[in-house]
Amino acid sequence: MSCFPxxxxxxxxxxxxxxxxxxxxxxxxxxxxASEVKWSHAVNSRSRLTEALTGPMHMLEADIIIRGRDPKExxxxxxxxxxxxxxxxxxxxxxxxxDKGIKLDxxxxxxxxxxxxxxxxVLAETSRPVWINADIxxxxxxxxxxxxxxxxxxxxxxxxxxxxxxxxxxxxxxxxTDNPGYSWDMVRVMEEICRTxxxxxxxxxxxxxxxxxxxxxxxxxxxxxx
Numbered sequence: 001m002s003c004f005p006x007x008x009x010x011x012x013x014x015x016x017x018x019x020x021x022x023x024x025x026x027x028x029x030x031x032x033x034a035s036e037v038k039w040s041h042a043v044n045s046r047s048r049l050t051e052a053l054t055g056p057m058h059m060l061e062a063d064i065i066i067r068g069r070d071p072k073e074x075x076x077x078x079x080x081x082x083x084x085x086x087x088x089x090x091x092x093x094x095x096x097x098x099d100k101g102i103k104l105d106x107x108x109x110x111x112x113x114x115x116x117x118x119x120x121x122v123l124a125e126t127s128r129p130v131w132i133n134a135d136i137x138x139x140x141x142x143x144x145x146x147x148x149x150x151x152x153x154x155x156x157x158x159x160x161x162x163x164x165x166x167x168x169x170x171x172x173x174x175x176x177t178d179n180p181g182y183s184w185d186m187v188r189v190m191e192e193i194c195r196t197x198x199x200x201x202x203x204x205x206x207x208x209x210x211x212x213x214x215x216x217x218x219x220x221x222x223x224x225x226x
Contacts, residue, residue, distance in 0.1 A: 018162060018200075019101060019129040023058050026099050044076040046086045053098045059129065060095065061103040064088055066111045074115045079107055089118050096122060101129030103166065109147050112155040123160050131164040132156060133204065137189060139169025140180045140209055146170050149193050161198050168204040181213030187220040194224075 020032045029036040040052035043062040052060050067075045068082030075084040076091050088104075095102060102122070106112050112134075123130060135142075136149040146169070156165070169186060173179050182205065194201050201224075205217065 019059075019164070022101065022127055022129055025127075028058060028099070042078065043091075044078060044081075044084055044086075049076075049086065049091060049094055053094065053100065057100070059101040059103055059131075061105060061133075062091065063105045063107050064111045064115055065107045066114075074111045074118065077107075088115055092118060092122050096125075099128075101131070103131035103133055105133040105166075106147065106152070109151055109155070112147075112152060116156055116159065119159070123163065126160065126162060129164070130162075131166050131202070132159065133166035133168065135168045135170045136193070137169045137186060139171040139186055140182055140206075140213075141172025141174070142170030143172055144170045153193070153197070159199070163199055165197065165199045165201045166204050167194065167201055171206045171209065173206060173208050179209060179212075181209045181211075182216050184216055187216045191220055191223045 017032070019037070020029065020034065023029045023037060024032065037059060038057045039059045039061060040048075040055070040057035041061045043049050043052045043060045049060075049062075062076050063078040064074050065077050065079065065082070066072055067084075067087075074088035076086050076088060077084040104115070104119075106115070119130070122128065134152050135144065135146045136152055137146050156163075167190065169182065169190075190203070203217070203220070205213070210217070
């Protein structure tokens, strides 16, 4: 429960309509209701990918790093892992044969530029939902180092404007203690970063911290008239 991500949507119409309409057009969901969309998380191996592609899931989420040995290239893995049995190139080639949406979670800045180049063929299919995720700010209880915001956004600036940017905060949560929520400073900095973006944006927030952050997140959403 504490690690469940809740997606708070900045550009509601552009993001949710495009993603939901895609699956509606394939008769994979019955109405424009995001709760009908099924996710497969941590699809970071060949076996997990095969399972996700042949199963009932709609959206596939996977993590990307640069392999920790030669040849240095984007592979599907979550730190502290440094390698995988499948590269991003192989992963994307497999996904292209199926009607799945994808969400790619970048765990290192050096993986972004070479990954964007590999994404060109997939992004040419303008109807397929493609979400690009990164934690770009430090959040409540966060211990991991976030990706530098402007460097990340610069690296993905060539992505088509229908690509959804999932921009988050590093967070932590400890059972049995009072965990702080998202502060006003945290949401104000995020708003400044997103203010001039042309892509639809969604904010992945830790569900366990939502109740103590409701006012801040509501304010953040109200800053967009898109």
